[in-house]
Amino acid sequence: MARPIDTQRQKARRMHIIDAALTTFAQHGYHGASTAKICDQAGISSGTFFHYFPTKLNVLLAILKLGIDETRKFGAALENATDPLAAINCFISRTVSEAGDWRLPGFAQCVAGVMTIPEIADAVAEDEQLQRDLLIHWVARGISAGQFRSDLTAERITSWLLLFTNGFIDRVAVDSSFNTDQETQLLLHDTVQRFICN
Amino acid sequence: MARPIDTQRQKARRMHIIDAALTTFAQHGYHGASTAKICDQAGISSGTFFHYFPTKLNVLLAILKLGIDETRKFGAALENATDPLAAINCFISRTVSEAGDWRLPGFAQCVAGVMTIPEIADAVAEDEQLQRDLLIHWVARGISAGQFRSDLTAERITSWLLLFTNGFIDRVAVDSSFNTDQETQLLLHDTVQRFICN
Amino acid sequence: MARPIDTQRQKARRMHIIDAALTTFAQHGYHGASTAKICDQAGISSGTFFHYFPTKLNVLLAILKLGIDETRKFGAALENATDPLAAINCFISRTVSEAGDWRLPGFAQCVAGVMTIPEIADAVAEDEQLQRDLLIHWVARGISAGQFRSDLTAERITSWLLLFTNGFIDRVAVDSSFNTDQETQLLLHDTVQRFICN
Amino acid sequence: MARPIDTQRQKARRMHIIDAALTTFAQHGYHGASTAKICDQAGISSGTFFHYFPTKLNVLLAILKLGIDETRKFGAALENATDPLAAINCFISRTVSEAGDWRLPGFAQCVAGVMTIPEIADAVAEDEQLQRDLLIHWVARGISAGQFRSDLTAERITSWLLLFTNGFIDRVAVDSSFNTDQETQLLLHDTVQRFICN
DNA sequence: CATGAATGAGCATTCATTCAT
DNA sequence: TATGAATGAATGCTCATTCAT
Numbered sequence: 130m131a132r133p134i135d136t137q138r139q140k141a142r143r144m145h146i147i148d149a150a151l152t153t154f155a156q157h158g159y160h161g162a163s164t165a166k167i168c169d170q171a172g173i174s175s176g177t178f179f180h181y182f183p184t185k186l187n188v189l190l191a192i193l194k195l196g197i198d199e200t201r202k203f204g205a206a207l208e209n210a211t212d213p214l215a216a217i218n219c220f221i222s223r224t225v226s227e228a229g230d231w232r233l234p235g236f237a238q239c240v241a242g243v244m245t246i247p248e249i250a251d252a253v254a255e256d257e258q259l260q261r262d263l264l265i266h267w268v269a270r271g272i273s274a275g276q277f278r279s280d281l282t283a284e285r286i287t288s289w290l291l292l293f294t295n296g297f298i299d300r301v302a303v304d305s306s307f308n309t310d311q312e313t314q315l316l317l318h319d320t321v322q323r324f325i326c327n
Numbered sequence: 328m329a330r331p332i333d334t335q336r337q338k339a340r341r342m343h344i345i346d347a348a349l350t351t352f353a354q355h356g357y358h359g360a361s362t363a364k365i366c367d368q369a370g371i372s373s374g375t376f377f378h379y380f381p382t383k384l385n386v387l388l389a390i391l392k393l394g395i396d397e398t399r400k401f402g403a404a405l406e407n408a409t410d411p412l413a414a415i416n417c418f419i420s421r422t423v424s425e426a427g428d429w430r431l432p433g434f435a436q437c438v439a440g441v442m443t444i445p446e447i448a449d450a451v452a453e454d455e456q457l458q459r460d461l462l463i464h465w466v467a468r469g470i471s472a473g474q475f476r477s478d479l480t481a482e483r484i485t486s487w488l489l490l491f492t493n494g495f496i497d498r499v500a501v502d503s504s505f506n507t508d509q510e511t512q513l514l515l516h517d518t519v520q521r522f523i524c525n
Numbered sequence: 526m527a528r529p530i531d532t533q534r535q536k537a538r539r540m541h542i543i544d545a546a547l548t549t550f551a552q553h554g555y556h557g558a559s560t561a562k563i564c565d566q567a568g569i570s571s572g573t574f575f576h577y578f579p580t581k582l583n584v585l586l587a588i589l590k591l592g593i594d595e596t597r598k599f600g601a602a603l604e605n606a607t608d609p610l611a612a613i614n615c616f617i618s619r620t621v622s623e624a625g626d627w628r629l630p631g632f633a634q635c636v637a638g639v640m641t642i643p644e645i646a647d648a649v650a651e652d653e654q655l656q657r658d659l660l661i662h663w664v665a666r667g668i669s670a671g672q673f674r675s676d677l678t679a680e681r682i683t684s685w686l687l688l689f690t691n692g693f694i695d696r697v698a699v700d701s702s703f704n705t706d707q708e709t710q711l712l713l714h715d716t717v718q719r720f721i722c723n
Numbered sequence: 724m725a726r727p728i729d730t731q732r733q734k735a736r737r738m739h740i741i742d743a744a745l746t747t748f749a750q751h752g753y754h755g756a757s758t759a760k761i762c763d764q765a766g767i768s769s770g771t772f773f774h775y776f777p778t779k780l781n782v783l784l785a786i787l788k789l790g791i792d793e794t795r796k797f798g799a800a801l802e803n804a805t806d807p808l809a810a811i812n813c814f815i816s817r818t819v820s821e822a823g824d825w826r827l828p829g830f831a832q833c834v835a836g837v838m839t840i841p842e843i844a845d846a847v848a849e850d851e852q853l854q855r856d857l858l859i860h861w862v863a864r865g866i867s868a869g870q871f872r873s874d875l876t877a878e879r880i881t882s883w884l885l886l887f888t889n890g891f892i893d894r895v896a897v898d899s900s901f902n903t904d905q906e907t908q909l910l911l912h913d914t915v916q917r918f919i920c921n
Numbered sequence: 922c923a924t925g926a927a928t929g930a931g932c933a934t935t936c937a938t939t940c941a942t
Numbered sequence: 943t944a945t946g947a948a949t950g951a952a953t954g955c956t957c958a959t960t961c962a963t
Contacts, residue, residue: 139947158443160358164933176949179934235443242440244500245356245433257501281513288498288505289518295501296494300486302442303455303493307486315479315487323521333922362958374924377959554839556754560937572945575938631839638836640896641752641829653897677909684894684901685914691897692890696882698838699851699889703882711875716883719917733926758954770928773955928960939949 143181146171147195150188155235159189159243186248192236193252200256204263213271214325217290218317220263224294225313234302237295261287268325277325286325293320341379344369345393348386353433357387357441384446391438391450398454402461411469412523415488416515418461422492423511432500435493459485466523475523484523491518539577542567543591546584551631555585555639582644589636589648596652600659609667610721613686614713616659620690621709630698633691657683664721673721682721689716737775740765741789744782749829753783753837780842786830787846794850798857807865808919811884812911814857818888819907828896831889855881862919871919880919887914 149171153162164185168178182188203223210216227233243249264287271277277286297316300307347369351360362383366376380386401421408414425431441447462485469475475484495514498505545567549558560581564574578584599619606612623629639645660683667673673682693712696703743765747756758779762772776782797817804810821827837843858881865871871880891910894901 142947156443158440161443163931165931174949175934176936176951177947180947180949183934185933238439238442240440241436241497242356242358242438244436245354245359253501284504285510285513288502288510289513291502292491292494292498295497296490299439299493299497300490303451304486304489306482312483312486315483320487320518320522324518361956372924373959374961375922378923381959383958552839554836556836557839559935570945571938572940573943576944579938581937634835634838636836637832637893638752638834640832641750641755649897680900681906681909684898684906685909687898688890688894689886691893692886695835695889695893696886699847700882700885702878708879708882711879711883716914716918720914736926757952759952768928769955770930770957771926774926774928777955779954924961924963926960926962928958930957932956933954935953936951937949939947940945941947942945 139181142177143191146173146178146181147188147191151192151232151236154189154192154239155232158239162239186246189240189243190248190252193240193249193256197252197256197259200259200263204259207263207267210267213267213274213276214322216267217264217271217325218321220260220267221290221294221321222313222317224260225297225309225316228298228301228309234298237298238302257291260291264290271325276327278327289324290321293324337379340375341389344371344376344379345386345389349390349430349434352387352390352437353430356437360437384444387438387441388446388450390434391447391454395450395454395457398457398461402457405461405465408465411465411472411474412520414465415462415469415523416519418458418465419488419492419519420511420515422458423495423507423514426496426499426507432496435496436500455489458489462488469523474525476525487522488519491522535577538573539587542569542574542577543584543587547588547628547632550585550588550635551628554635558635582642585636585639586644586648588632589645589652593648593652593655596655596659600655603659603663606663609663609670609672610718612663613660613667613721614717616656616663617686617690617717618709618713620656621693621705621712624694624697624705630694633694634698653687656687660686667721672723674723685720686717689720733775736771737785740767740772740775741782741785745786745826745830748783748786748833749826752833756833780840783834783837784842784846787834787843787850791846791850791853794853794857798853801857801861804861807861807868807870808916810861811858811865811919812915814854814861815884815888815915816907816911818854819891819903819910822892822895822903828892831892832896851885854885858884865919870921872921883918884915887918 146167150162150167153167153170156162157166162185164175164178167185167188168175171178182191203220207216207219210219240249240253244253261284265283268277268286268290269283272279272283272286293316297312300312301309344365348360348365351365351368354360355364362373362376365383365386366373369376380389401418405414405417408417438447438451442451459482463481466475466484466488467481470477470481470484491514495510498510499507542563546558546563549563549566552558553562560571560574563581563584564571567574578587599616603612603615606615636645636649640649657680661679664673664682664686665679668675668679668682689712693708696708697705740761744756744761747761747764750756751760756779758769758772761779761782762769765772776785797814801810801813804813834843834847838847855878859877862871862880862884863877866873866877866880887910891906894906895903
């Protein structure tokens with residue numbers, strides 16, 4: 130008796146495991162997060178874990194994949210924007226607001242510690258490239274519109290925008306006096322705007 | 328009976344191991360850097376390794392300690408500076424130029440991945456605090472001198488300066504189009520100056 | 526309420542699984558043949574597998590049982606034979622011709638590797654005993670008829686006949702230059718006849 | 724302080740582990756012999772086990788290698804023989820007398836069960852080939868000397884000699900009424916001689 | 922001091938088996 | 943009756959650390 134609806138349950142369960150893994154990775158780092166800890170967190174047995182993911186590494190990759198997909202979706206949604214600065218601000222505040230999930234900064238550190246694994250490096254590079262492509266489009270448009278400074282290439286500016294967002298997330302992880310909401314304003318209006326505009 | 332000459336040799340050997348560990352941590356991450364790999368890199372036996380350091384974690388802590396000491400020394404050397412912006416720029420360019428040692432960005436990622444270990448978190452927090460103390464002093468002076476913007480507290484400005492430097496190092500690790508020398512200029516004159524000054 | 530037709534289907538399905546298991550055991554050995562592989566080979570789900578057999582071991586035992594049954598049947602069919610040597614040759618060539626199913630030699634190796642499991646050892650011993658009983662009868666008759674050598678007990682001769690057949694099957698598995706059809710002649714006329722006759 | 728004599732100890736220890744593994748493999752089969760059981764048998768820790776052998780499979784291969792080396796040595800020692808039949812008998816009785824170590828027949832079954840692993844198959848094939856090369860030389864000489872039957876190629880005869888020896892070892896494992904010493908005589912004088920001579 | 926063999930706790934992963942649907 | 947998701951015990955192997963020489 131085929132149970133076609135099970136695919137729903139499977140997807141949900143997969144997401145449940147991913148969620149638990151995200152928490153555990155954020156709390157303990159990649160190697161500190163034993164599969165046993167992840168399974169505890171998810172309330173499942175090790176067998177179930179490996180039923181859904183062939184390897185511990187693969188859960189991490191699945192999390193990264195999720196981020197990549199969201200980045201892609203967001204880029205598409207931004208396509209009908211008109212003002213370059215607004216588009217960029219929109220992208221940046223979205224990225225940065227993800228740090229509202231307290232696990233994100235910890236997860237970012239977890240990933241950093243594991244960039245020596247080629248598959249991870251590749252996934253991170255893919256995400257990075259997506260963000261670059263997305264941003265560079267709007268930066269270039271801002272430059273041609275005379276809205277942004279023209280002494281720097283769109284590429285260099287993009288690198289710096291990513292420096293700001295990633296540096297921001299790192300701050301959240303490390304600096305307890307760093308208030309996300311409050312500093313996001315500073316990021317958009319002072320750092321980005323001052324850096325990018327004429 | 329302690330022979331002072333031996334102390335010299337010991338110190339040199341200790342430093343040699345630290346250097347090898349730094350390389351290995353940068354290349355393989357904390358867990359990827361087995362003590363065996365570190366020993367290979369240092370050209371010593373595991374016995375010798377544990378003669379100089381009680382645990383693998385302690386080598387990492389020793390490396391961090393070295394950084395802390397240098398930060399402290401640098402802070403002291405800066406004490407007779409007169410111009411706040413110059414002092415800050417000096418600090419920042421020193422920090423950032425350390426990334427000239429290719430191992431630093433990799434090591435920074437290694438440390439990020441292991442921040443869940445309390446001793447590491449403490450050491451990093453100590454370094455962070457030192458850098459804060461050092462910077463905040465000059466930022467406050469720049470504000471009172473009317474040289475810097477006064478709409479933000481010295482503390483917030485300092486957080487952002489650290490965001491820039493750490494974000495910069497992260498960029499070096501992740502972004503191959505990011506040229507250290509060239510971007511350092513941008514960091515000092517555009518990012519910092521635009522952010523900090525009136 | 527049992528429907529006799531179902532029993533047919535069940536039996537067929539059971540045989541189908543046994544056949545798939547035989548193939549898989551021959552190809553991968555007992556431990557290399559995971560239940561998953563067997564199910565794949567049979568085109569069924571693991572649930573179905575365990576519906577027909579309580580454990581993996583039981584499929585193997587079922588295969589052995591099949592062999593035992595056939596041996597028994599063959600022994601009965603041989604009962605009206607008249608010439609001892611012909612009867613023995615008949616038995617041997619039947620046994621050996623089973624190696625025409627390419628899976629048999631592999632399966633024999635599979636079983637050898639698992640003789641440390643008491644239930645397997647018992648089943649193999651039962652088959653062995655059956656073959657012994659069958660052969661010893663004709664060997665004894667050949668001896669009393671003065672047709673066979675009388676310097677050896679019927680039991681020892683029988684052991685050697687089994688040595689020849691099992692050794693033959695092992696050869697097929699191991700020695701690619703060993704041509705079944707051709708060597709069967711040699712087995713019957715040279716090895717067995719030279720060994721057994723006056 | 725270099726301890727050059729340790730190589731002796733290492734070799735001894737390696738052999739000790741090999742010996743324990745041989746026992747355990749013979750008693751429990753390859754998969755039934757967990758590394759834990761082997762370590763217990765050897766009186767060592769798992770760490771030590773893997774210090775000497777990278778893989779469980781490798782101990783098995785090491786045992787096979789030992790057999791191969793001995794076959795090679797034996798072949799060399801046989802080189803100055805003069806009588807082909809005597810040389811062949813000498814080889815066969817050596818091979819067969821190894822079954823005096825009660826573990827050998829069990830180990831042979833263990834290996835049979837694991838022939839699906841390519842590395843094992845290769846090692847067994849190498850041993851087989853060595854034995855073939857060794858025997859075929861004397862068989863060919865016996866044929867040209869008119870001492871042996873000439874209706875079969877030397878190769879076929881050799882295959883049959885190996886059938887006899889391997890079948891013999893299998894018998895020892897399976898047939899409790901099969902007395903090694905007594906049957907060896909039968910092997911040499913009746914089976915081999917009757918098969919091989921004119 | 923230096924060495925590297927020995928240790929054993931810890932971990933990712935496999936797989937036969939169960940059972941709700 | 944058939945399914946396949948869920949289970950968890952068992953296993954091979956890694957690696958930081960100890961200690962006799």
